[in-house]
Amino acid sequence: MEKGALLYEGKGKRVYRTEDPQSLILEFKDTATAFDGKKREELDAKGRINNRINAFLMEKLAAAGIPVHHRRMLSETESAVKALDMVPVEAVVRNVVAGSLARRLGMEEGTALERPVFEFFYKSDELGDPMVNQFHILAFGWASREEVDRMIELSFRVNDVLVPLFKAGGMQLVDYKLEFGRFEGGLVVGDEFTPDGCRLWDLSSGEKLDKDRFRRDLGDVLEGYREIGRRLGVEL
Numbered sequence: 001m002e003k004g005a006l007l008y009e010g011k012g013k014r015v016y017r018t019e020d021p022q023s024l025i026l027e028f029k030d031t032a033t034a035f036d037g038k039k040r041e042e043l044d045a046k047g048r049i050n051n052r053i054n055a056f057l058m059e060k061l062a063a064a065g066i067p068v069h070h071r072r073m074l075s076e077t078e079s080a081v082k083a084l085d086m087v088p089v090e091a092v093v094r095n096v097v098a099g100s101l102a103r104r105l106g107m108e109e110g111t112a113l114e115r116p117v118f119e120f121f122y123k124s125d126e127l128g129d130p131m132v133n134q135f136h137i138l139a140f141g142w143a144s145r146e147e148v149d150r151m152i153e154l155s156f157r158v159n160d161v162l163v164p165l166f167k168a169g170g171m172q173l174v175d176y177k178l179e180f181g182r183f184e185g186g187l188v189v190g191d192e193f194t195p196d197g198c199r200l201w202d203l204s205s206g207e208k209l210d211k212d213r214f215r216r217d218l219g220d221v222l223e224g225y226r227e228i229g230r231r232l233g234v235e236l
């Protein structure tokens with residue numbers, strides 16, 4: 001697969017066209033950012049680690065019958081994916097109170113939830129990804145009612161697959177963010193599933209292994225990512 005023109009550069013990834021209009025190349029960067037890019041650092045090997053963890057998890061989701069954009073790993077830091085028509089929202093699933101939910105409702109991080117919570121956010125760097133609900137999505141024509149229902153359904157199916165997978169490695173999947181896009185008439189999980197976009201806590205100690213280490217200066221970030229990979233059995 002030939003790497004073509006740069007289509008988009010995000011904070012953690014570059015997206016390239018290929019000779020196949022149905023395929024793109026994702027390149028995972030070593031850059032770590034937080035707080036809308038205000039905090040930024042180069043973490044040697046983050047791109048490689050995230051590419052591998054992402055491929056491993058996307059393959060697990062695909063094996064469980066969940067449609068994903070991931071096609072295959074191409075190199076240490078690159079993967080081929082399906083070219084999607086992206087829905088401009090982020091879907092967040094939470095199993096435990098943390099992060100913005102803790103702040104928004106004044107709740108203590110780590111508070112158990114009786115059932116998982118689902119939230120939509122509008123993808124906009126300028127606005128800081130504000131929270132929206134399905135009425136906004138329909139009113140602004142970002143997705144159809146069927147697509148809204150499908151995003152919620154697929155997001156919870158991802159939870160059903162990944163919660164036990166992480167638990168087997170002694171980790172609690174606290175929350176995560178997904179993005180969706182259209183491909184050949186259906187919705188597909190896009191973007192990435194890496195420690196940059198989820199929270200993972202050690203089941204017994206509660207130690208944070210994910211990007212919160214970077215956001216909150218909680219210790220060696222890559223050490224946490226490597227530990228996640230090791231516990232999943234991903235060769236890094």
Ligand code: C5P
Pocket residue numbers: 090092098099100101129175176177196197198199211
């Ligand atoms: O910040 P908040 O608590 O809303 O984040 C919920 C989950 O979604 C976290 O796992 C976080 O890493 C992820 N997230 C993300 N990208 C964003 C916002 C949140 O990956 N733009």
